[in-house]
Amino acid sequence: MAPGDVAAFSQDVISASLEHAQDEYPREACGLVVLVAGAQRYVSCRNQAEGQSHFVLHPEDYAQAEAEGEVLAVVHSHPNAAPEPSEADRVMMERWGLPWLIINVPVGHWRLWYPTGYRPPLIGRPFSHGVLDCFSLVRDYYAERLGLELPDFHRPDAWWEKGGNLYLEGYAEAGFVDVTGSALREHDVLLMQLRSPVPNHAGVYLGADVVLHHLQNRLSGRETYSGFWERITRKVVRHRSLC
CATH class of the missing domain: 3.40.140.10 (Cytidine Deaminase, domain 2)
Structure with a gap:
């Protein structure tokens, strides 16, 4: 650039x-x-x-x-x-x-x-709410790995503290169905509740007990999906095209 x-x-x-x-x-x-x-x-x-x-x-x-x-x-x-x-x-x-x-x-x-066609990496990107956050990572993963364009929802800072419930209200519109309780598959999206009254964090299940996600004040990355992350997961959704 x-x-x-x-x-x-x-x-x-x-x-x-x-x-x-x-x-x-x-x-x-x-x-x-x-x-x-x-x-x-x-x-x-x-x-x-x-x-x-x-x-x-x-x-x-x-x-x-x-x-x-x-x-x-x-x-x-x-x-x-x-x-x-x-x-x-x-x-x-x-x-x-x-x-x-x-x-x-x-x-x-x-x-x-000037814009030059830049695309941020999935791993190691810095956090910026509404631009480079957990939902941005899900969208970019689906576009890059699966060729699926997900809608981009407006999300004000700390929307979960202001009566918002964007993940639960928006996953169906984005083309996902609830598969909570089923065996996890690669590309499933995990909706998690992190110090919030509603689910406010998302990650992509990569298989082999690994989740790709992006936390505030941290770089995006892969982590083992067990223990804490599994305990705070409230819903698992799967894109209709993958069902």
Whole structure:
């Protein structure tokens, strides 16, 4: 992934991006570069993320910008960090299909990056909720190993603490059926309840008592499926195409 030429954007856009990033510091700022009536504009957007270490651009702000003109790039800041894309940035850049202008604050350095078809590895990826998390790993596993595209559900930070029950309410829509109590098969998805009132963690059974999963604050990886993980499993689901 090579950086691009920031000269592609006007000085007014760069200045407005830097000012917004400084105003939001130490929280990440986010915005869009939009082409309106032949002129570039920087549009500041709301960051819906609860923490300070990532951003979730408000969908209403994106829709409004898209209604006004052509979205040219996504902009966000890296407080106290270099303007290099994180693993989550690379994944989201591919999803959006747009260049990303990343700004370091308070220093004020910036770089422009382009999507290149990047795909994160299944093993060893860092955790970023909603981008690289346990459900993302299940989706990527099914796409890479089985050629099956699973829907991507919106999942706010700590949804399980806010009355959400996304796994139990969404597995059927994603094409899975409940096979709890049956002998485990390779590719089965294990729905686990980890310090939560509802199942909030998922892993893929690889066979031979091994589970592939991704925990918060840890890299994704394989572990023996027994003991603790087996005890907190609440449901086993299998994709209809594998039944």
